[in-house]
Amino acid sequence: MLFSVIIPVYNVEKYLRACLDSVLNQTLPDWEAICVDDGSSDGSAFILNEYAAKDDRIKVIVQPNAGTAAARNAGLRVAQGDYIFFLDSDDWLEADSFQILADRLQGEDILCFSGIRYFESTGLFHPADILPEKTYQSGMDYYNENALLSRDFAFVCVVLRVYNRAFLMRNGLFFDEDITYEDNLWVPITLYHAQAVAVIPNVLYVYRIREGSKMQEVSLKRKMDMLKVANRLSAFFIPKQGFDKTNVYRAITHHFQSALNSATKAERKDLGHICEWKRYWIVSRTKPRHIVNYCVNRIKFL
Numbered sequence: 209m210l211f212s213v214i215i216p217v218y219n220v221e222k223y224l225r226a227c228l229d230s231v232l233n234q235t236l237p238d239w240e241a242i243c244v245d246d247g248s249s250d251g252s253a254f255i256l257n258e259y260a261a262k263d264d265r266i267k268v269i270v271q272p273n274a275g276t277a278a279a280r281n282a283g284l285r286v287a288q289g290d291y292i293f294f295l296d297s298d299d300w301l302e303a304d305s306f307q308i309l310a311d312r313l314q315g316e317d318i319l320c321f322s323g324i325r326y327f328e329s330t331g332l333f334h335p336a337d338i339l340p341e342k343t344y345q346s347g348m349d350y351y352n353e354n355a356l357l358s359r360d361f362a363f364v365c366v367v368l369r370v371y372n373r374a375f376l377m378r379n380g381l382f383f384d385e386d387i388t389y390e391d392n393l394w395v396p397i398t399l400y401h402a403q404a405v406a407v408i409p410n411v412l413y414v415y416r417i418r419e420g421s422k423m424q425e426v427s428l429k430r431k432m433d434m435l436k437v438a439n440r441l442s443a444f445f446i447p448k449q450g451f452d453k454t455n456v457y458r459a460i461t462h463h464f465q466s467a468l469n470s471a472t473k474a475e476r477k478d479l480g481h482i483c484e485w486k487r488y489w490i491v492s493r494t495k496p497r498h499i500v501n502y503c504v505n506r507i508k509f510l
Contacts, residue, residue, distance in 0.1 A: 209238060209288050209289045209290065210289055210290050210310055211238065211240070211291050211293050212240050212242060212292050212293065212373065213231055214283030215227065215244070215283075215295045215296070215297050216276045216296070216297060217245050217246060217256065217279070218246040218247065218276075218279075219248050219249060220252055221254075221255060224255045224256070226300050227298065228241070228243075228255070228259050230300035230302075230303070231301065232263060234303060234307070235304050236307040236310055239265060239293075241267065242287060243256050243267065243268050244268075245269065246273050246276070253270070275385060276383075276390065277384060289373060290373060291309075291313065291370045292370065292372075296367060299414055301414070302413075308412060309370055315372075316372065316405060317371070317372045317403055318350075318369050319408065320350075320405065320406065321370075322336045322337050322368065322413075323336060323337070323415050324411050326417065329419060333414075335360070337359045339407045339409060341409050343404070343406045344404075344405040344406070345404070347398070347400060347405050348400060350399060350402075350405040351455065352454070352455045355455050355456075355459060361415065364391045364395040364396070365415075366395060375401070381394070387437060388430055397444055400448065428478065431467040431470060431479060432478065435479060435482055435483050436482065437463050438460050438484075438488070439487065442460055442490070443484075446491070464488055464492075
């Protein structure tokens with residue numbers, strides 16, 4: 209089997225049929241879809257069972273609500289395909305996506321493609337990011353060339369790549385389940401381990417932007433999770449040697465700044481206590497102004 213499509217599902221009955229139909233309508237039939245019902249309380253479970261009954265390539269896992277990361281991990285543990293494709297349950301795929309990928313795959317750890325954004329509120333599609341076709345000798349080469357480019361999709365979007373399953377399992381690349389923004393943590397670490405990475409210019413994925421989706425929310429927990437991502441990326445990358453860390457350090461600094469600068473006065477003490485200042489000092493040591501500013505802020509927090 210070539211592709212395992214992992215689809216976390218939580219209260220998306222309005223969109224789920226379109227998502228599943230886009231998989232069923234693929235011109236390449238060599239796939240399985242692992243749908244993880246993450247404690248849905250609407251009609252999503254009924255729809256999943258309906259689709260599983262009519263096509264045995266669709267498999268359903270049911271778990272108590274634990275979040276997207278836990279749902280993806282549940283799918284990863286049972287996946288049988290050579291490559292993993294992550295699909296969000298309110299998005300959809302172009303009909304020839306799997307065939308295009310199958311024709312291009314040459315054993316890479318990761319193959320990257322492009323997507324397009326669909327704005328539900330207006331019914332309009334936003335022009336897609338198109339990266340030029342290229343092959344990289346390491347994931348960090350790919351990261352350093354592309355991570356900080358201005359783009360419609362955040363670079364860390366997990367869904368804009370397919371991943372060699374053996375590569376993921378060999379390196380134990382599961383998602384951290386205790387944070388939001390798990391993509392921001394998982395993608396850089398996964399790229400660190402990757403050797404062969406390739407990019408194709410095809411637009412294969414349609415990303416729905418809708419009101420009320422969880423990624424539109426802002427909360428203290430999200431700011432705390434952003435700092436946790438910065439802490440964990442720092443802990444992972446600081447000891448590593450043999451590659452240019454400039455861009456990954458810039459990304460870590462961005463996570464620190466985004467969380468701290470957006471904090472209200474009431475939130476600052478909670479954020480200050482979880483910020484790992486010693487690691488941030490190392491990450492920012494080439495930028496003295498940042499060190500001074502954040503050490504001053506640390507005093508204000510505490």
